[in-house]
Amino acid sequence: MEEIISMSHGNGGKKTSRLIDNIILPSFNNRELNILGDGALLNVSGSIAFSTDSFVIYPYFFPGGDIGKLSVCGTVNDLLMCGSVPKYLSLSLIIEEGFKIEDLKKIIDSISKTAKRANIKIVTGDTKVVDRGHGHGIYVNTAGIGERIEGIDLGRHRIEKGDKVIVSGSVGNHGVSILCARENLLEGNIISDCAPLNEVVNAALDFGQAIKILRDPTRGGVATTLNEFVENSSFSIELFEDKIPVDLNVKTACDLLGLDPLYSANEGKVLIVASADEADNIVNVLRKNEFSKDAEIIGEVVDYMPSKVILKSSFGGRRILDKLSHDILPRIC
Amino acid sequence: MEEIISMSHGNGGKKTSRLIDNIILPSFNNRELNILGDGALLNVSGSIAFSTDSFVIYPYFFPGGDIGKLSVCGTVNDLLMCGSVPKYLSLSLIIEEGFKIEDLKKIIDSISKTAKRANIKIVTGDTKVVDRGHGHGIYVNTAGIGERIEGIDLGRHRIEKGDKVIVSGSVGNHGVSILCARENLLEGNIISDCAPLNEVVNAALDFGQAIKILRDPTRGGVATTLNEFVENSSFSIELFEDKIPVDLNVKTACDLLGLDPLYSANEGKVLIVASADEADNIVNVLRKNEFSKDAEIIGEVVDYMPSKVILKSSFGGRRILDKLSHDILPRIC
Structure with missing residues (x-):
């Protein structure tokens, strides 16, 4: 077997087989x-x-994961956010000529392990090779099918005044980790949170109708996702700045680099809007799971103005958090 | 609205929205x-x-289609080959920084028209932007879901001695068309056969159990697909060279360029293995449809040797057609 991918690995003939x-x-x-x-x-x-989802992340190996793990988690998490049980995954690779077969093996292995962990089966696939200079090593697309859980109704239409906003753990890790890996900063000590959220979401969905909407705040971060929750609605979300969990090394890196963790991507976190009366119970249950041990109530739904996300500082100041409008980070996912 | 795609169209924020x-x-x-x-x-x-399937074709506009049309037809046809009715499609774009928004609009429009024609709904999607120099304009991934038709059993296990091999029309057009478009040869007079095969496959499946297996001979062409039918089986397929429909301009281009239409990709043709007793009827029905008006019986299943595709010339000579083993064409799909 050769050591690198050549164009003929993509011609549909013997070498592809x-x-x-x-x-x-x-x-x-x-x-x-x-x-x-x-x-x-x-x-x-x-x-x-x-x-x-298509995954074009670079570097394709990073602290806490790789493009393979990410491409399974990304689609698994999207299926979970719809209130479904992830069942089947398709896998499509676009590999650049010259890519090391050893690296491909590592990525495939990571896909396989993550799929097992997330209890999803890879059932169909496709492999294409592009000429050198027309890719970035490897791009991965996954599409997934989940079976909807009966009796669950999730969506913006269920958000009401007084509902609480819960995040399953510290924010911004993935985005900051990738930026540091790409620019060789901070020696890889910031680890991506990339993870399949099956257990976390299942634990939340045990609360039934108390769960209003779920979303994983990936590209654009927590601030952008929360904006999508209230866009064109009569509600706003007020965030309590001092309640938002941010890891110390992420905070330090953000301070150093002039970034905002609220706009940095996450790949193993979920934002939950839930009824006020169950919010504390939900957080307590989430904290028992390794992927959501730092869960917090970070905000609530208000109606004193429409369609905004408002950050309330520990000193009582308020500022509006818009959707991400310019690039605070190089592209990372 | 800007005229070209910039990195911030892919950041998940306002410009992406x-x-x-x-x-x-x-x-x-x-x-x-x-x-x-x-x-x-x-x-x-x-x-x-x-x-x-991921589509990385270049040029992304070509005679008879574009990457958008192709990306719908490719997955629709794969779903049809499984004996299912195509229902839902996902659409994921990887766009290179600097891509013209005007071209994107044309491609999206083509996707929309082809999806309507193929009676499939685009229900979910994703858009990523990669840095200039890390793509080739645009790559498109589609994944599709079809509903299986009850009572249809298709597969290699159903192939028997005496079965006939039918092709729905002239072979090699797509591959030769793309090569000519890429190299500016023959002034675009070879048109890709890119088409959704719903009507053709439905007409064939009306013959029920007489249809043994269906496959669209894309990358690797007719020779490679037929090899996949008999691989590791006790059967071979004998092809009648003078029965294989090849358009005159495709034949001329192949002669000129030293190509073999049997290894050139098709994007709107189906190979059918069918019971001998119904083969003529199937061909007669197929010929009534615009996409299969040149349907022919081009071969039959034999058992005098195992696992080969044998081309029988009009003079009675026989040669073995292997799977595509090296690149006869630049990558085209």
Whole structure:
């Protein structure tokens, strides 16, 4: 087997078959994938959630993960946010000519491990090779299918005055980690939070109708996602600055680099809007899980002005947090 | 609105929202997409087919189509080949910084038109921007969900001695068209066959159990796909060279350029293995459809040797057609 990817690995002929049979399939030992022709045949019951994401992150290996882990977590988390149980994943690779096969193996291995952890099956896929200079090592697309959980109704329409805003843990880690990895800053001591959120979301959904909406604050960060919750609505969200968990090293890096953790991407966090009467119970339950041990109530839904996210400082000052409008970070996801 | 894509169109903030709201959503006027959060909620019944493909074709506009049309047809056709009715499509764009927004609009428009024609709904999507020099204008990924047609059993396991091999029309057009477009040869007079095959496949599937397997011979061409039909089986496929439809201009271009249309990609053709007793009837029905008017029986399943594709010339000579093993064309899909 060669050591790097060449154009003929993407021509659909013998070398493509060999790449798929020797490098990709062995990691995904499941019946559906091995018999695949152009697609997988699957059984699902009732209604489903369907989501997709392309991952173009660079560097593709970073502290706390890699593009493979990220591409599984990203789609798994999106399916969870819809109130569904993630079941099936497609995997499509766009590999740049010259990419090391050793790195491809590591990424495939990471995809396989993360999929197992997230209890989702990779059932269909595609591999393309692009000429050198027309990629950035590897781009990965995943699309996923989840089975909707009955009796769950999530969405902006359920947000009401008095509801609490919960975050499952410290914010900004992924974005700051990638920036530091890319620029060789801070020696890799900021770790991406990249993680599948199955247990965290399941724990939250046990509270049934008390959960109004779920969303993972990825690109654009917490500030942008919360803006999407209240956009064109009669409500605003007031955030309590001193309640927002930010890891000390993330805070230090942000201070140093002039960044704002509220606009930095997260890949293993969830924002929850929940009924006021259950909010404390939800936080207490979340804190029992390793991926949400720092859960906090960070804000509440108010109606004294429409469609804004307002940050209330510990001194009582208020400022409006807009959606991300310019690039505070180089592209990271 | 700016005229070209900049990095901040991909940051997940205001400019991303504006791009999606102004350029992408208006073309896909469907309820599921407009209310989407991170995924779409869909109703499906029974068992489904699931398929994905990334499209990295260059040039992204070519005679007979563009990357948008291709990305819909590719996944629609894969779903059809599984014996399913295409229902829902995801759309993920990886756009290179500097891409013209005018071109993006054309591609989106083409995606929308092709999806309507193929009766599939675009229900969820994603947009990423990569730095200049790390893409090739635009890459598109689609993943699709189809509802399986009951009572249809397609697959290699159903192939038997005596079965006929049918192709729905002339072979090699897409691959040769792209090569000519890329190299500025033959003034665009070879048109890609890129098309959704819904009607063609539906007409074939009306023959029920007589249809053994369906496959669209894309990358690697007819020779590679037929090899996949008989790989590790006790059967071979004998092809009748003088029955294989090849358009005169494709033949001329292939002669000129030293190419073989049997290894050139198709994007609007289907290979069908069918019971001998129904093969003529199938061809007669297919010929009534505009996308399969040149359908022919081009070969049959034999058992005098295992696992080969054998080309029988008009003079009675025989040669073995292997899978595509080296690049006869620059990468085209």
